[in-house]
Amino acid sequence: MTDDKGIIKEADPAVLHNLLRTMVLIRIFEEKIIEVYPMQDMKTPVHLYIGEEAVAAGVCAHLKKEDYVFTTHRSHGHCLAKGSDPEMLYAEFYGRISGCSKGKGGSMHPVDPENGILGTTAIVGGGIPIAVGTALASRMKKDGRISVTFFGDGASEEGTFHESLNFAALKQLPVVFICENNFSATTSPLSQRQPHENIAKKAGGYGIPGITVDGNNVLDVYDAAKAAVQRARQGKGPTLIECKTYRWKGHVGPDCDHEKGCRPMEDLNKWMKRCPVEMYKDLIINKGLITETDYMNLVKEIDAALDDSLKAAKQHPLPDTKELLKDVYYDKE
């Protein structure tokens, strides 16, 4: 853990508040999905991010609206942290025409161009090179944007990871690689897939910085991302940040897979004690930045807003079947 006192002193209080807000937003956004999912009318495979919120929050705090972010099948946290409208996301998950992808994509394929999310792929490792491509475009267009790609430990095993790092390092592109190492890919443990646990070590092979941080400590993430984003903005090239974290829920769906025997319960307990939201909340209450009441109010406020979003989203209509054949091809006219 870095000297969080240092960061806390340096950073703008608004930023510190926002870190909490973002994490709480992600947490409650997904808790609502868990609530409604058993009704069987949100027909999209949801990959919940609960337990990993500090990564999205800590990284996206440094990004401008126009910066590009690429997420994965586990998309909710990144979209929300980047500023996407919860109602539009819920609507998408309900397959509504008002969803961000007109109901065509679902939870695995959110899009939000206004917030720099140009689309999402659920092919493991698929989004990494695409983010390098937007970074290349930014370099060519000199538009000052940077690109961030979030991906899992599993994705770091795909050839595209290697090909992307090589190219980004070669061209010194403004891209930040955020590997969310939650030690599993579906239910397969990292130890059955990689020779060791330190994914950031790969960076050395490409001559770029590789940093490992505690992905449950939002200030650690914030700190590492700050340096990486700065490097990218200054044209100094890519950085690989590995955030060690843990997924509380099953790979897909609202259940806890530990109960099915997929992963050791003691792991979950250990990591739940290190809940990113709780840890950070306690820290900033300790530091006197907010009070327990402030926090309760924040939770209530977000909860109410998300209730409204969810309710509104559900009321939107499903796409007409005429939509089926549309959007296969782009048409200039």
Place this chain on the structure above:
Amino acid sequence: MTDDKGIIKEADPAVLHNLLRTMVLIRIFEEKIIEVYPMQDMKTPVHLYIGEEAVAAGVCAHLKKEDYVFTTHRSHGHCLAKGSDPEMLYAEFYGRISGCSKGKGGSMHPVDPENGILGTTAIVGGGIPIAVGTALASRMKKDGRISVTFFGDGASEEGTFHESLNFAALKQLPVVFICENNFSATTSPLSQRQPHENIAKKAGGYGIPGITVDGNNVLDVYDAAKAAVQRARQGKGPTLIECKTYRWKGHVGPDCDHEKGCRPMEDLNKWMKRCPVEMYKDLIINKGLITETDYMNLVKEIDAALDDSLKAAKQHPLPDTKELLKDVYYDKE
């Protein structure tokens, strides 16, 4: 350069002689191709290995007949070093039915199961995982064989390189990765494709040894390969060896591409002064292992033998057109 005196003292003189013999064999084998190629009847794209002979010779000196070797589009040197019959190779290049692949493969796809060459792919990076697979089979069957895969600097950019190293390191398989870094892929210089020149550095990311050697010094290669092969045989896992070397001829065909302006002539001149065959010959003459006359006799002997092989190969018949439809599917009966 390692202490070659040490190696020279340690190693069996027969081995030291054989290193020279192998390199001379490869060199003259290809010089004969250069001679006959303008007649336009050897209709197969030849990727010449001249200038890089020390790598194949130094590595294969440690291999048993039953060990597996995977080569690439630039295949001649590895096949010869592994013990393939020159006549069978020439016959293949002439598209003869007596060729190692019945004329169906040509120079890019030699096969020689008796010598551990189970087939060859000319897809860049394609053979790396296949070698990991034979190593996996050896581990499962406990047959004591090891696998060696030769590939270029270009191939180290493909995703399969990463995927192969990860899996081999994970399972600690008996495989040796030999990267022949000749600083180019077709005519594209390494500097346009990778952020730095040290491919062996990648090994660190997988927690396996990565060694860079002078690929024009056959004793250096021999030395590094010895340790790697030992590791593999002892079940200690894979090694990546990067051999820095240089291709004298064009990417494909018998011409010198420097004359076409593809690469700087001074590079060629520099590397020709470091001819692997000449350097080694001089060294062992200096050390009193052979005389200049021994060398001349060796050259003559090999030259004559290869003349015979080439002549014989050309006299074999072309495949009957009935062959066209055969061998698409394996048939147990």
Place this chain on the structure above:
Amino acid sequence: MPWTKVYIDKNELKDTLAREGLRGLSYRDALKEAQEQLLRDDESVFLLGEGVDDSGGIFGSTLGLWKEFGKDRVMDIPIAENGLTGVAIGAAIAGMKPVFIHMRMDFLPMCMDQIINHAAKWHYMTGGRVNVPLVIRSIIGRGWGSAAQHSQALHALFMHIPGLKIVVPSTPYDAKGLLIASVRDGNPVMFIEHRWVYDYIGYVPEETYTVPIGKGIVRRPGKDVTIVAISLMVYEAIKAAKTLEKMDIDVEIIDPRTLNPLDEELIIESVKKTGRLVIADVSCKTGGAGAEIACRVAESAFDYLKAPVKRVNFPDTPTPCSPSLEDAYYPDAETLVESVKGLF
């Protein structure tokens, strides 16, 4: 014969099995049993794939197998489809018989290079000296908003690649018999399952047996129109045939079971008899298996055709997520009925 007949009515099936004293097994368990027996009988067989040893066990089809055979022979792997296909090819040419399992067929484009450029061509490129006994199991997904990247059926692509065999079993009996045949075949075999068939039950003998690769089967004899139905569509075709029967249209249903080799003879014979052809598949229309089958008929049984050929497929769009669009996307027995009626 209860092993060739496809029962739509579960009670009818149960009765038949009970009456004949036969064992019923789900498609999922038939696959599992085949693998279990293969692993037991042949040391060179091993399974590999993402999650083969986990608590899901590839939708149950490999569930718990690692307990008997160990994690070396029921091997979880990194997420690296192309590299691992290369690894499997390497193991295969060195004498092993790997079965590489993909939870979704959508992930195969990742390893197309090793499949198309390597596995398929290896035997030919080596002049027949080295063969690749590799089976690639993959499952076609469907429903619950699986969307564009988790519900593709790409078997047609492989039909264009000489050197591959393609197997599309629709019944538990065939799933087991064809999987055993595939593993023993000695060639790279694309073994393509449909997730929606996993729960179907049918007669499956306990012993080891093979169903020959390259032989289709008549699922229902009929005289008025031939439906060539692939994979899940066999079931829709049977339902459609029942409806059409009431309209006095007697449907012959052919389940090709393998797409390469394709049992052209069986199809041609049927069309010669019926004069009408509808092909029902579980993938997009253009460039699909239906095109090839129709073309073969237009080449070889042209004189017997009394009506245009028809295809029943998904539309040429990626799979949408929304339930309203998913509903519209997938054809079913009704679509087939309409299509057949159009031929009279």
Place this chain on the structure above:
Amino acid sequence: MPWTKVYIDKNELKDTLAREGLRGLSYRDALKEAQEQLLRDDESVFLLGEGVDDSGGIFGSTLGLWKEFGKDRVMDIPIAENGLTGVAIGAAIAGMKPVFIHMRMDFLPMCMDQIINHAAKWHYMTGGRVNVPLVIRSIIGRGWGSAAQHSQALHALFMHIPGLKIVVPSTPYDAKGLLIASVRDGNPVMFIEHRWVYDYIGYVPEETYTVPIGKGIVRRPGKDVTIVAISLMVYEAIKAAKTLEKMDIDVEIIDPRTLNPLDEELIIESVKKTGRLVIADVSCKTGGAGAEIACRVAESAFDYLKAPVKRVNFPDTPTPCSPSLEDAYYPDAETLVESVKGLF
């Protein structure tokens, strides 16, 4: 019209061009000119590919372009087809118009995932909010023992993937016009060239122009039989037509120019007139473009067909190396003549 007519006789072509005061250009140079003009006119266009800036310049088709436009816009790349396709897609959705160039079509299986699962589906998955203006040029190789991994034509695979357009220009005029149209199209376009057409010369206007994607063309009007000829086979068809003319068989040749969208109307109209169809393609037979075209005709012009459809293709084998086998592998005008004769 000299820009639609295909001349087999070089002198006839020269005379025509001279008489009409028109400029002749090779297919290779037509491609180069198109790219040159695109690069000049539109800052968002850039080329990338292995060797685009080298002394070969992709068989001359990009030769020296880096000198005017720099190595950022004529960009050599690492050998990493899948990753770099992803990079190109990323650049495309961020507003650039990349042209990714592959010296051999055989390397596309390496990047199938980014093509099939990403480029093709992106527009649909995003509900039409983001499009992918990406052109992928690839070249079909042939001859000199190129063998199994350096001579494949895989355009048929892409026909099965909704979201892609597929362009197969056969003439210099079309090469230029279709490349410009492709780059401006806004969709992922598979632009497929044949190495053996590179030297062919034809009329090519100096100015920028487009040939519409989705429009085929009649290369030779005729009344007895329709040959749909793809890519290089257009030339073989023209030669075959000359031979057949002497036998009083009047061939209509259709060059579809694009395979998706396919100009079905043009083909159907022709078959309605001639009643006979032969499809000639530069790839393996099973599951090829010919199957789709034949099937469309069997669906839509069945009543007009007077004879079975026929396909002229490579056999269903990998490409062999030996000259004796290569000779046997490739069909030509003669094969076409035989095939057509069989229909009468």
